[in-house]
Amino acid sequence: MSGAIEVFVPRDAAALAVGAEEVARAIAAEAARRNLPVKLVRTGSRGLFWLEPLVEVATARGRVGYGPASAADVPGLFDAGFLDGKAHALHLGPVEKIPYLARQTRLTFARCGIVDPLSLDAYRAQGGLKGLERALKLGPAETVEEVIRSGLRGRGGAGFPTGIKWKTVREAAGAPKYVVCNADEGDSGTFADRMIMEGDPFCLIEGMAIAAIATGANQGFVYIRSEYPHAIRTMTEALRLARAAGILGRNIAGSGHDFDIEVRSGAGAYVCGEETSMLDSIEGKRGLVRAKPPLPAHHGLFGKPTVINNLISLASVPVILAEGAKAYADFGMGRSRGTMPIQLAGNVKFGGVFEAAFGLTLGEIVDDIGGGTASGRPVRAVQAGGPLGAYFPRALFDTPYDYEAFAQRDGLIGHGGLVVFDDTVDMAHQARFAMKFCAFESCGKCTPCRVGSTRGMEVIDRIVKGERREENMTLLKDLCQTLKFGSLCALGGFTPYPVMSALNHFPEDFRRAPSGLAAE
Amino acid sequence: MANPGHWDKERTAEIIAAHRDEPGALLPILHDIQAAFRHIPREAMVMIAEALNLSRAEIHGVVSFYHDFREQPAGRHVLKLCQAEACQSMGGERLAADLLKKLGLDWGGTTKEGALTVEPVYCLGLCATAPSAILDDDRVVGRLDGTKLAALAEEARQA
Ligand SMILES: Cc1cc2nc3c(=O)[nH]c(=O)nc-3n(C[C@H](O)[C@H](O)[C@H](O)COP(=O)(O)O)c2cc1C
Ligand code: SF4
Numbered sequence: 179m180s181g182a183i184e185v186f187v188p189r190d191a192a193a194l195a196v197g198a199e200e201v202a203r204a205i206a207a208e209a210a211r212r213n214l215p216v217k218l219v220r221t222g223s224r225g226l227f228w229l230e231p232l233v234e235v236a237t238a239r240g241r242v243g244y245g246p247a248s249a250a251d252v253p254g255l256f257d258a259g260f261l262d263g264k265a266h267a268l269h270l271g272p273v274e275k276i277p278y279l280a281r282q283t284r285l286t287f288a289r290c291g292i293v294d295p296l297s298l299d300a301y302r303a304q305g306g307l308k309g310l311e312r313a314l315k316l317g318p319a320e321t322v323e324e325v326i327r328s329g330l331r332g333r334g335g336a337g338f339p340t341g342i343k344w345k346t347v348r349e350a351a352g353a354p355k356y357v358v359c360n361a362d363e364g365d366s367g368t369f370a371d372r373m374i375m376e377g378d379p380f381c382l383i384e385g386m387a388i389a390a391i392a393t394g395a396n397q398g399f400v401y402i403r404s405e406y407p408h409a410i411r412t413m414t415e416a417l418r419l420a421r422a423a424g425i426l427g428r429n430i431a432g433s434g435h436d437f438d439i440e441v442r443s444g445a446g447a448y449v450c451g452e453e454t455s456m457l458d459s460i461e462g463k464r465g466l467v468r469a470k471p472p473l474p475a476h477h478g479l480f481g482k483p484t485v486i487n488n489l490i491s492l493a494s495v496p497v498i499l500a501e502g503a504k505a506y507a508d509f510g511m512g513r514s515r516g517t518m519p520i521q522l523a524g525n526v527k528f529g530g531v532f533e534a535a536f537g538l539t540l541g542e543i544v545d546d547i548g549g550g551t552a553s554g555r556p557v558r559a560v561q562a563g564g565p566l567g568a569y570f571p572r573a574l575f576d577t578p579y580d581y582e583a584f585a586q587r588d589g590l591i592g593h594g595g596l597v598v599f600d601d602t603v604d605m606a607h608q609a610r611f612a613m614k615f616c617a618f619e620s621c622g623k624c625t626p627c628r629v630g631s632t633r634g635m636e637v638i639d640r641i642v643k644g645e646r647r648e649e650n651m652t653l654l655k656d657l658c659q660t661l662k663f664g665s666l667c668a669l670g671g672f673t674p675y676p677v678m679s680a681l682n683h684f685p686e687d688f689r690r691a692p693s694g695l696a697a698e
Numbered sequence: 699m700a701n702p703g704h705w706d707k708e709r710t711a712e713i714i715a716a717h718r719d720e721p722g723a724l725l726p727i728l729h730d731i732q733a734a735f736r737h738i739p740r741e742a743m744v745m746i747a748e749a750l751n752l753s754r755a756e757i758h759g760v761v762s763f764y765h766d767f768r769e770q771p772a773g774r775h776v777l778k779l780c781q782a783e784a785c786q787s788m789g790g791e792r793l794a795a796d797l798l799k800k801l802g803l804d805w806g807g808t809t810k811e812g813a814l815t816v817e818p819v820y821c822l823g824l825c826a827t828a829p830s831a832i833l834d835d836d837r838v839v840g841r842l843d844g845t846k847l848a849a850l851a852e853e854a855r856q857a
Contacts, residue, residue, distance in 0.1 A: 192824045195840030227826035366782030369823040404766055405822050407836050443729055445764035448820065462724030464763035480721060522826065524787035529826025552788070561783055597825070599787045615820070
């Protein structure tokens, strides 16, 4: 292989969705035709999606990028001398210096887009497995303390301290214990879990192994939504490789501890992202939400003590252990410590993952980093935290990205997604969609969620049509109160966030002169 | 398998045998059954119920709970168009409405020759390359516009 020039093309699903496979094939064909020694490496994505497919070439000046490239651009790239990092219309210079990337604090995403996701050698060479080594030296109790000290809070939505959860499982009686990774990633506008599974799966495996040793668990599950076939394949293959290398299986990494992980595929139910519903789903049942207590930490999968964490929570543990709790906790603000992979999505110019310390304002993220809308029209609303999250108007763009600051404004950070809308958005339609989604995805246990959501759709339709508006507005607000207080989980309980934020911040959209347009 | 829409008892037995000893075997079995027969045939539910010592009602309860599982076979190809918020912000609803109209279908409908079923999906994690879709639960496409989508649907109908 000596002398071969390394060319990197992502195999991340979003890159594939815009033609990365065709680009990779064209590069291989063109190199063969010109008899040039090229070694194609398939990576995850850097998360700069407006530049995908992003091709990188290893040069003496580091990795130089070209994008967004199409297969048709490939002969021209060769002609221009891209293998030497030379100029071309798509030339982006050294990738690490692209401001969007240079401004980030990549801790959890340190390797994503850089390495071949299925090369353990590359993983090790880029600092992989150092966290596990340190955890083995510290021992289980001290490992849990280290995670507590890091201030890491659950990245799945609720923001519960991860270390405290682990401590509860560690101290719980009962065997076997389980570690479940929540990779259901149901929120529209989020893709961080998917990117790690497709771009750095060993990082998750390492995080889960640390969790297992710290809590005394012997079996793990990664529950991946079925809408992620590429992630399921890459994760399955990574598990096989980790098993072959002794990182999973008996006596993992020489620890004396046995631990293995299995992939389970979801089946298209949003509610199965809720942790107790997920446990039922893994057990082979309908994904009904369980009342808490008992907590999964005491009475979880198959009735046994279970750690259930979001994928990003688990994938953040290796770097916390490797660099130390303090290094991680030094980032952030208030009670939001460390970094968050913020996901900029929807109608945004620079869509992608932006991992940063907590504390940037929403406006900085959307206008400055995201560059405003893709359509070039003004930004009107941003939905933060998925389908159960509030719509923020520009007037609230001074809100710092912090769990508590968002909560104070009746919003939530959730899993870190931000969906940007331009001024063509109809907020009454968005409120109606929130109700529709709740009705469609309800597990059916609570009447307000199951029935009230359909009712909510009808009430919004009447408001839009101009039928007894004031009366129906009051009815909608009452319905939201009932949902909020009469629901067992956040599907019913938080649907009022998008609905009420639309109504409160964009009342004009509910009071337009009725047009002939149906809301559908 | 000559005809993937058709139920095959032996294949069903193989799938059940491959998973029955796993804890929580039902979902993995159902996924494999659907991959083999493009739906969950009633005959398969009977065999699964027997093997897992569950009632047929319980199996049916699970099949009907999850949006992925279907009791009637879909067309030869299934095109799922993302209708969640990120794709909405980029015109995904209009795009879908136009395609459905063009094909003369409602959501979940199948073209007359049985080639293509069109369904909504709520997020593919391709939210920064919206609007997005997935063909046959495998081929992902992003930055869709009317022309690209129509070409994709046509390609699937011909294939
Ligand atoms: C309806 C609903 C859907 C959820 N979906 C997800 C999801 O897709 N991914 C996730 O990590 N957490 C999701 N959650 C949150 C989980 O219930 C749980 O809080 C999380 O898995 C805990 O992990 P963490 O502490 O690491 O965040 C959801 C919650 C609800 C109520
Ligand atoms: S709020 Fe809805 S989804 Fe949650 S438990 Fe109740 S019925 Fe189920």
